[in-house]
Amino acid sequence: MSNAAVSINHLGFTYPGQSSSCFSNLSLTVQEGERFGLFGPNGAGKTTLMHCITGLLSYQQGSIKLLGYEIAQHKKSVNKLFGYVPQDFSFYQELSPAENLAFFGAWAGLQKNEIKNKTTELLEVLGLADVRNKRVEQFSGGMKRRVNLAIGVMHNPRVLFLDEPTVGVDVHTRHAIINYLIKLNEEGGTTLIYTSHQLAEAEELCNKVALIDDGKIIAHDTLQQLVADYKEEGLEGLFINLTGKSFRDS
Amino acid sequence: MMFKLRSTILKDIRILFRDRLGLIFMFIMPIILAIVITAVQNSTFEILNTNTVPTLLCNRDTGEAGKQMEIAINKVGMFNLKQVTPNISEKEIANRMHAKDAVVAIIIPSNFTQKLKHKSEETAKKALKNFGMSIDSQHVTDNDSVQPVTVFYHPVLQESFRRSIQGALKSSLQMVQNREVLKSLYFSLNETALPDSLENELINNQLAINEIPISRDGSRNIPNATQHNIPAWTIFAMFFVVISLGSSVVREKLNGSFVRLKTLPTNYLVALISKQLTYLLVTFIQALVIFSIGIWLFPLMGLPRLNIPTDIAGVIIVTLICGWCAVSYAIMIGVFAKTQEQANGIGAVSIVLMAAVGGLLVPSFAMPSSFQYILKASPLHWCLQSYYGLFLEGGKLRDVILNIIPLLGITLLIQLITLYGLKRKNLI
Numbered sequence: 001m002s003n004a005a006v007s008i009n010h011l012g013f014t015y016p017g018q019s020s021s022c023f024s025n026l027s028l029t030v031q032e033g034e035r036f037g038l039f040g041p042n043g044a045g046k047t048t049l050m051h052c053i054t055g056l057l058s059y060q061q062g063s064i065k066l067l068g069y070e071i072a073q074h075k076k077s078v079n080k081l082f083g084y085v086p087q088d089f090s091f092y093q094e095l096s097p098a099e100n101l102a103f104f105g106a107w108a109g110l111q112k113n114e115i116k117n118k119t120t121e122l123l124e125v126l127g128l129a130d131v132r133n134k135r136v137e138q139f140s141g142g143m144k145r146r147v148n149l150a151i152g153v154m155h156n157p158r159v160l161f162l163d164e165p166t167v168g169v170d171v172h173t174r175h176a177i178i179n180y181l182i183k184l185n186e187e188g189g190t191t192l193i194y195t196s197h198q199l200a201e202a203e204e205l206c207n208k209v210a211l212i213d214d215g216k217i218i219a220h221d222t223l224q225q226l227v228a229d230y231k232e233e234g235l236e237g238l239f240i241n242l243t244g245k246s247f248r249d250s
Numbered sequence: 251m252m253f254k255l256r257s258t259i260l261k262d263i264r265i266l267f268r269d270r271l272g273l274i275f276m277f278i279m280p281i282i283l284a285i286v287i288t289a290v291q292n293s294t295f296e297i298l299n300t301n302t303v304p305t306l307l308c309n310r311d312t313g314e315a316g317k318q319m320e321i322a323i324n325k326v327g328m329f330n331l332k333q334v335t336p337n338i339s340e341k342e343i344a345n346r347m348h349a350k351d352a353v354v355a356i357i358i359p360s361n362f363t364q365k366l367k368h369k370s371e372e373t374a375k376k377a378l379k380n381f382g383m384s385i386d387s388q389h390v391t392d393n394d395s396v397q398p399v400t401v402f403y404h405p406v407l408q409e410s411f412r413r414s415i416q417g418a419l420k421s422s423l424q425m426v427q428n429r430e431v432l433k434s435l436y437f438s439l440n441e442t443a444l445p446d447s448l449e450n451e452l453i454n455n456q457l458a459i460n461e462i463p464i465s466r467d468g469s470r471n472i473p474n475a476t477q478h479n480i481p482a483w484t485i486f487a488m489f490f491v492v493i494s495l496g497s498s499v500v501r502e503k504l505n506g507s508f509v510r511l512k513t514l515p516t517n518y519l520v521a522l523i524s525k526q527l528t529y530l531l532v533t534f535i536q537a538l539v540i541f542s543i544g545i546w547l548f549p550l551m552g553l554p555r556l557n558i559p560t561d562i563a564g565v566i567i568v569t570l571i572c573g574w575c576a577v578s579y580a581i582m583i584g585v586f587a588k589t590q591e592q593a594n595g596i597g598a599v600s601i602v603l604m605a606a607v608g609g610l611l612v613p614s615f616a617m618p619s620s621f622q623y624i625l626k627a628s629p630l631h632w633c634l635q636s637y638y639g640l641f642l643e644g645g646k647l648r649d650v651i652l653n654i655i656p657l658l659g660i661t662l663l664i665q666l667i668t669l670y671g672l673k674r675k676n677l678i
Contacts, residue, residue: 054513055512055513056509056512056513056676057676058676076515076516076517077515079513079514079515080514080515082513083513084509084510084513086506086509086510088505088506088509089505089506090505090506090507090509090510091505091506091507091510092261092265092505092507093505094264094265094268094269095261095264095265099261099264102257102260102261103257103258103260103261104510104514106253106254106256106257106258107254107257107258107511107514107515107516107520108514108515108516109514109515109516111253112253135268151510
């Protein structure tokens with residue numbers, strides 16, 4: 001039996017100053033080794049949930065365990081176990097990819113030699129070796145996405161959180177990123193927890209999905225099982241079936 | 251831990267040296283400010299001390315006292331006198347002054363000698379009466395008072411400058427008046443005119459004024475515009491790192507780097523320590539550059555040279571403490587500001603305000619009494635007092651310790667506020 005990578009029990013979270021809660025009594029488990037997709041309309045709470053799991057937000061009720069560690073009690077000590085690839089470009093545009101990796105690698109607890117080796121490997125795999133010393137601010141959106149991803153996986157995390165890692169990139173970059181993530185999961189055993197609005201891409205990547213709407217998990221299973229249960233042809237049909245067709249901009 | 255700190259310092263230095271605008275704000279702008287303001291103040295200083303003020307002199311008096319008044323004004327040495335005809339009208343004088351022919355015009359009235367003589371005789375008689383010596387005088391008492399010497403000023407002249415001119419003229423007038431009183435007294439007692447030799451001995455034998463700037467080290471260096479301005483603008487430059495550092499902290503928060511750093515197993519305090527060390531080095535380099543300009547470039551530009559205090563260790567320590575305070579303030583602004591524009595705006599305006607309140611723009615002793623308490627809240631005031639203790643008073647570190655203690659207190663308070671801000675924003 002596999003262990004839980006993330007175990008959320010009865011989570012309650014309200015943003016400071018707001019009256020309505022974002023989550024109340026939310027429970028969810030992601031097993032180690034899964035490629036887990038979390039989907040939902042805009043404002044459903046995907047990013048907020050990711051921020052709660054990664055300790056970026058402090059939740060008020062319930063518990064979140066990451067690889068058995070209670071997040072609220074062991075924030076910094078468990079941080080080396082996971083990697084986070086935020087939706088925004090979270091690095092220093094004034095630095096080169098190599099300089100960014102050197103800095104974030106040190107912060108992730110890697111030693112000088114490990115940083116050197118991992119930087120060479122990642123820049124090669126992600127097609128950035130030729131521009132390793134160029135400033136990132138001169139890069140295209142796709143190249144920046146790859147830098148963003150490289151920093152997140154620099155320290156070989158056991159769990160990798162990816163918040164829309166392919167938004168705004170071309171087909172080639174998307175394929176490169178998705179293929180790299182699958183390789184990371186299959187060869188390294190890294191658990192992937194992924195959100196995106198690219199449902200076709202999600203079908204290619206994820207072996208387990210959950211749909212979240214209005215702060216609640218409304219479906220959670222393998223994609224094949226959910227499609228069969230709801231008699232839909234794919235994730236997009238399932239998504240519309242469960243969340244409706246109206247705009248969710250608020 | 252040391253490897254993380256070293257990597258963070260390296261990252262901060264790289265970012266700093268790639269921020270050209272920030273570098274301009276931190277180095278070029280204060281250098282220009284120091285040069286321009288020292289040059290301007292030095293020029294004013296020289297006008298008062300070495301240069302002469304273009305002045306129109308209209309002597310409408312034909313007597314001896316008018317001539318004596320002219321000589322006395324000349325002797326002051328601060329006027330470049332241009333004689334104008336006695337019958338020139340006030341309107342013509344005003345026109346010549348508008349045409350920048352002169353910035354001051356002095357008019358000696360037509361019956362100046364006659365009226366001054368009568369007044370002096372009256373004064374002499376009163377004096378003799380007081381001594382119990384009644385002397386018959388055939389002079390008719392003239393009740394008319396002496397018409398004043400009139401001075402026209404160009405409106406560009408500042409109040410302090412006008413006061414200097416007024417003081418010089420009063421001194422000249424006093425000398426002429428004294429001479430006349432003395433002559434009258436002598437004549438009343440001896441019925442002969444005061445001999446020239448005695449007149450010169452009595453009138454021109456003024457005691458000299460010995461001006462000595464106080465100093466702790468016994469040096470007699472006369473403070474000049476450089477000695478005042480270089481420390482002041484060095485402090486200003488140090489605090490202006492807020493433009494680069496405050497923005498850098500905000501940029502880090504906005505571009506998501508903060509989010510990433512928070513998810514890594516390193517405390518954000520490492521980033522704060524790194525920023526403090528990196529920018530402390532920057533402020534130290536700023537001071538070195540500006541002091542070097544004062545020592546080597548200013549004399550080449552015809553400006554007074556900066557004299558470095560004998561207590562070099564004291565200067566270094568004061569510079570480091572001032573720099574630490576400036577860096578702490580910049581980080582605090584960055585932590586609380588929500589946008590780069592906010593950080594730049596609030597940072598720049600607050601530094602100018604603190605500089606004004608702290609005595610960098612106007613001497614603190616010249617401020618209203620209500621400001622005497624407010625200025626103590628400005629860290630720039632304590633920085634300036636510490637530097638002045640070393641640069642102007644020739645003191646040592648122990649002599650400025652009472653200025654350093656409040657400065658350290660303010661710095662620690664700023665650090666605490668910053669930590670509170672980081673904690674409140676869930677950043678540490």
